[in-house]
Amino acid sequence: MLCGGLSFPLQNKPFKRAIFDASVRFLTSDLSIPQSQSFSKAGVTVYQEWAKEMGFKSEIDELGEEAQLLWVGPKSADRIVLYIPGGGYVSPVTDYMIRFFHRIQQETETKIKGKEVAVVILNYSQYPKVFPTQLIQIVSAINHLFSTGVKASNLSLIADSAGANIVLQLLSHTLHSIPQVPHSLLSTDGLNSLRGICLMSPWVSLNEATPSHFQNDTHDILASKRLDLYVDPIANSQTFLYWGSAYVAKVPTSWRQYVKVNCAPENWFNDIDKLVNRVLITVGGSEVLLDDAVSLREQLVRVHPEVHIDIQAGGLHDDPILDSGANVKTLGRVAQLVIAWLAAE
Known part of the structure; x- marks a missing residue:
């Protein structure tokens, strides 16, 4: 489909998805x-409006640090999925993200007979708040869940885009503690290992343009850089490079490797296999951040035997979640893959 000189690969997607x-x-x-x-x-507000529409009672845990946990499913569930939404550090969780993960919760629970599943969403601070604010908030979320009796072996993390960046901040801080940030209750002793981490369209380059930025710029839902020749391409650079540059500019150089793990030392993630049992990365083959996902997988697989990547042919940024934004009724292949991954023993 062509739109204003841009081309969106349909790949058997409904027309309303292409419009969205x-x-x-x-x-x-x-x-x-x-x-x-x-x-x-x-x-x-988005969560409360969604809960009201669905006839659910809002369940919100205040974490302090201007962050909250928003519950989709019972707090007493056997399996907990902590979702850290993307948004480029610019936008909070959307209603279609909540709708998507409500379906993930329901479908996963169906596959795990006799066990309840809950998704809990981290509502964190947006720009102009930058690192280590979001790191402090996810540490607070993890520590809070552990304090309520949630076991690491029953806790999975799913995050997309900037949310995946925050998860990588958490792992980095656990391995290389920052004195100014609260201690993470995750540990490398192998006794408190997370069940798993799923990173969807992870964003690690932030203010850098990799080859896939140029190759897929006209395909993806989010641009890498402005194509309008009538404006200054640097002063008006947009979306990924614009948002990433704004965020990184406010992070001290000594902390850059926590938000740009692609620039971290080679042994940065040593012992990650003691923090998390398995890692799944999903990415679209036609998205700007394709290189981010592939390079992250190469970085992690050197130190963890259970790192897997799924590259969706023709897929765009956060592709599985976009189906809910377009009100597509059926869950796609990647969503089904995530459900199977969550349900696996």
Whole structure:
């Protein structure tokens, strides 16, 4: 499908998905960060409106540090999935993200007979708050869940885009502790290992343009850089490079490897196999962040035997989640893969 000179690969997707993809590209391409944020509702508000629409009672845990946990499913569930949403550090969780993970929760519970599953969403601070704010918030979330009796062996983390970046911050801090950040209750003694981590369209390059930025810029739902020749391409660079550059600019150089793990030392993730039992990475073959996912897999597989990557042919950024934004009724192959991964013993 062509839209304003852009091409979106359909790959057997419903036409309404292509329309949704094009609308996301259009709405994110020409707005400054303050303009984008002015159109976003607070994450707590989005969650409360979704819960009211569904007839569910809102369950919100205040973490302090301006962060909350938003529950989808019972707190007493046998399996807990902590979801850290993306949004480029610019936008909070959206209603279609919540709808998607509600379906993931339901479908996973169906596969795990006799066990309850709950998804809990971390609502964290957006730009202009930068590192280590989001790291402190995810550490608070993990420590809070452990304090309520959740066992690491029953806890999986799923995160997309900037949310995946925050998960990598958590792992990095656990392995290379920052004195100014609270201690993570994850440990490398092998006794407190997470059940698993799923990183969807992980964002690790932030302010760098890799080859896939140029190869897939006209395909993806989020642009890497402006294509309009009538504006300054540097002053008006947009979306990924714009958001990433704004975030990184406020992070001290000594902490850059925590938010740009692709620039970290070669042995940065040594002992990660003691923190998490298995890692799944999913990415679209036609998305700007393809190189981020592939390089991250290469970085992790050197030190962990259970790191797997799924590259969706023609897939875009956060592709499985976008189906919910377009109100596609059936779950796609990658969503089914994530469900099977969560349900596996």
